[in-house]
Amino acid sequence: MPQYLFDNAAAQTGGRFSVLERCYDPVSQGQLELTGLAAGWRCLEVGGGSSSLGDWLGERVGPGGQVTVTDIEPRWAAGRERPAHVRLVRHDIVRDPLPGDGYDLVHARLVLQHLPERLHVLERLVEVLRPGGWLVLEEFDCGWTPVLAAPDETAAALFDRVHSALIGLLQEAGGDPLFARRMTGAMARAGLTRLAATTYAEAWPGGSAGIALHRHNSDQVADRLAAAGITNGDLDRFRALLQDPAFIVNSYPLLSVRGRRPLLEDLR
Ligand SMILES: C[S@@+](CC[C@H](N)C(=O)[O-])C[C@H]1O[C@@H](n2cnc3c(N)ncnc32)[C@H](O)[C@@H]1O
Missing domain, CATH: 3.40.50.150 (Vaccinia Virus protein VP39)
Incomplete structure (x- = not known):
């Protein structure tokens, strides 16, 4: 089940x-x-x-x-x-x-x-x-969380990759994003x-109260994200990005x- x-x-x-x-x-x-x-x-x-x-x-x-x-x-x-x-x-x-x-x-x-x-x-x-x-x-x-600003394109791509993997886990668990x-x-x-x-x-800049939701969610399923191809290095960079005020993502x-x-x- x-x-x-x-x-x-x-x-x-x-x-x-x-x-x-x-x-x-x-x-x-x-x-x-x-x-x-x-x-x-x-x-x-x-x-x-x-x-x-x-x-x-x-x-x-x-x-x-x-x-x-x-x-x-x-x-x-x-x-x-x-x-x-x-x-x-x-x-x-x-x-x-x-x-x-x-x-x-x-x-x-x-x-x-x-x-x-x-x-x-x-x-x-x-x-x-x-x-x-x-x-x-x-x-x-969960299908509309565009990156609104990022220090560079690699950072925006990293967010999208980690977030997509997380949404994949939600679907595997029977969820409908x-x-x-x-x-x-x-x-x-x-x-x-x-x-x-x-x-x-609303917009969630790095370091804001709202963006911490991504941190809590990804930390909770870190093991399963690893199995989905997200490395420890990816997760470290992802966590740092969520603290960077130059990074802004749309809230859910x-x-x-x-x-x-x-x-x-x-x-x-
Ligand atoms: C993402 S949380 C949202 C919590 C709260 N509704 C809010 O918006 O702040 C989902 C909640 O649903 C509860 N939940 C999950 N499956 C449930 C079920 N079958 N019956 C009742 N509650 C359930 C979880 O334990 C969790 O507290």
Whole structure:
């Protein structure tokens, strides 16, 4: 069975989650607000990682609401304090019984693209919404990370080579690096309506907070990159490049798509 490439047991996980929180949480929060998120809502945060967004949802819905945060490996979320109306559960969204139903809002960021069963999971997420409830899915488009500036052409080629090898590993593990592009159509086929999509990207210069994501990811799978032909020397040069302010790469674009489960009267 293919296995999630960046499993949370690795030491690099904390670094990865802090980049995601710092660079993408404000974007995700803005997208979640667009659903009309309000006090008293019942929310499900799937594959919540550090639970930075799950905990933020808890603040937004207040004690009159409820948030369930799931993860197949919740150890990074378990250390954070949270109020009683925010529940953290160890849960596999592919195989375990559904974690409740009748949710006003279900959100998953950077989860489905890793799962070979992503379309089955999408159907499950729609199933747990109440009629009129919102699903917000967010994924990286891993096929558009152009180098925007580099000290020389060799450096740009090195980045592309190491990054392509990393994306190859993601595919070998059953991931779809371009699922973000297919997500809106998949959500429409799953029966969601009022679909809306936006894309967010920024430039990541060497040494910046965001570009460290490439360092955490490549360090975590260094052995497998070596098997894919990336030498230790390549990785050393790659790490140095990620610290060089003359090197600038586009961030992973985050596609955020929201869709609503139709109300019963919409179906008549
Ligand atoms: C790239 S991280 C994203 C974490 C968080 N959603 C964020 O955006 O900050 C993917 C998360 O999905 C979790 N995950 C992977 N497979 C899962 C599964 N089958 N069920 C639930 N969570 C899963 C991982 O443990 C990890 O925390």
